[in-house]
Amino acid sequence: MNYQEARDKFISTWGALGTLWGINKAMAQIHALLFVSPEPLSMEEIMEVLGISRGNASMNLRSLIEWGIVYKVNIPGERKEFFASEKDTSELARTIAKERSRREIQPTIKVLKEVSSIEDDGTKKTRELIKKTKELYDLADTADTMLNKVVDQEQNWVTKTLLKLLK
Amino acid sequence: MNYQEARDKFISTWGALGTLWGINKAMAQIHALLFVSPEPLSMEEIMEVLGISRGNASMNLRSLIEWGIVYKVNIPGERKEFFASEKDTSELARTIAKERSRREIQPTIKVLKEVSSIEDDGTKKTRELIKKTKELYDLADTADTMLNKVVDQEQNWVTKTLLKLLK
DNA sequence: ATAAAGTTTCAATTATTTTTGAAAGTTTAA
DNA sequence: TTAAACTTTCAAAAATAATTGAAACTTTAT
Numbered sequence: 594m595n596y597q598e599a600r601d602k603f604i605s606t607w608g609a610l611g612t613l614w615g616i617n618k619a620m621a622q623i624h625a626l627l628f629v630s631p632e633p634l635s636m637e638e639i640m641e642v643l644g645i646s647r648g649n650a651s652m653n654l655r656s657l658i659e660w661g662i663v664y665k666v667n668i669p670g671e672r673k674e675f676f677a678s679e680k681d682t683s684e685l686a687r688t689i690a691k692e693r694s695r696r697e698i699q700p701t702i703k704v705l706k707e708v709s710s711i712e713d714d715g716t717k718k719t720r721e722l723i724k725k726t727k728e729l730y731d732l733a734d735t736a737d738t739m740l741n742k743v744v745d746q747e748q749n750w751v752t753k754t755l756l757k758l759l760k
Numbered sequence: 761m762n763y764q765e766a767r768d769k770f771i772s773t774w775g776a777l778g779t780l781w782g783i784n785k786a787m788a789q790i791h792a793l794l795f796v797s798p799e800p801l802s803m804e805e806i807m808e809v810l811g812i813s814r815g816n817a818s819m820n821l822r823s824l825i826e827w828g829i830v831y832k833v834n835i836p837g838e839r840k841e842f843f844a845s846e847k848d849t850s851e852l853a854r855t856i857a858k859e860r861s862r863r864e865i866q867p868t869i870k871v872l873k874e875v876s877s878i879e880d881d882g883t884k885k886t887r888e889l890i891k892k893t894k895e896l897y898d899l900a901d902t903a904d905t906m907l908n909k910v911v912d913q914e915q916n917w918v919t920k921t922l923l924k925l926l927k
Numbered sequence: 928a929t930a931a932a933g934t935t936t937c938a939a940t941t942a943t944t945t946t947t948g949a950a951a952g953t954t955t956a957a
Numbered sequence: 958t959t960a961a962a963c964t965t966t967c968a969a970a971a972a973t974a975a976t977t978g979a980a981a982c983t984t985t986a987t
Contacts, residue, residue: 647948
């Protein structure tokens with residue numbers, strides 16, 4: 594497998610994974626491309642390599658910037674804008690985990706708390722609803738806390754110890 | 761909030777979360793409904809509560825069964841089939857984690873391994889591709905291992921210790 | 928054997944999401 | 958200031974995914 598084949602395979606796999614996780618293909622592929630590019634790329638180059646339109650590139654770059662995993666880069670002497678991905682893999686993981694937690698998990702946890710707090714009228718079905726949503730609340734809350742702590746402190750002793758214990 | 765409001769809020773939130781994670785709404789909602797139902801439900805009842813067609817109910821129930829989180833239940837004296845969700849929350853989490861790992865993470869890890877194993881031709885871009893995909897490989901592999909171990913042994917001392925350390 | 932009850936399948940429809948492309952907007956250099 | 962270079966926006970089109978509904982299929986009771 595040569596460079597281009599390997600890069601394209603990575604980009605297309607990353608795009609397919611994104612799709613499976615509710616992230617659109619262009620967004621995931623732009624990220625993949627920037628992540629493995631040693632130099633920042635212009636919008637033109639991104640459009641070219643991925644075969645996507647200007648509008649598509651522009652909108653998805655904006656989303657990636659909102660997510661905090663892509664940056665605009667100014668290259669001296671160049672008029673146009675260049676884009677680069679967050680290059681530190683741990684930092685990338687941290688940002689994605691934080692954002693997904695904030696946008697998706699936390700709101701769900703909030704609803705689970707509300708629903709599990711309804712008054713127990715003594716009926717079987719109400720009891721079951723309260724019990725199950727309470728359990729999901731505990732699970733989601735624990736998982737969310739762990740996730741955030743682990744990615745936050747990827748290099749600390751807790752994680753290292755943990756890895757030794759679990760591997 | 762009364763029972764029905766609470767249940768419907770839970771079902772609709774679960775459906776929305778599913779959508780965000782690449783799971784279709786009907787599938788996530790059927791699961792939510794069964795998860796909080798004290799008794800197994802017939803396809804008729806599921807269609808009725810969620811307002812979906814017979815075909816939709818049938819296909820999504822099949823998917824849930826393939827995922828291993830919904831079961832067919834035979835009720836003596838009843839001709840039709842009833843459906844029930846896995847009721848143990850830890851077991852549910854374990855099954856989902858295992859399945860997502862198997863279907864999505866493992867294939868991605870495989871590609872990352874392939875791509876990061878291409879021959880280093882000494883160019884900057886090849887070096888970068890190898891380096892970055894290797895880092896992602898390590899991250900994904902570690903995360904996957906941890907996830908599986910943690911959900912596998914939710915009650916054991918490692919996890920308990922871990923929670924104390926991290927909370 | 929057969930008909931009623933129940934389930935599955937899948938082509939067609941509907942809904943949703945993504946992408947395009949061109950017009951409008953912005954920035955920069957002269 | 959102005960015009961070229963570049964970027965953003967968004968309505969329309971295309972692509973994709975979800976859903977329906979009815980025919981085909983299966984099971985069960987008599």
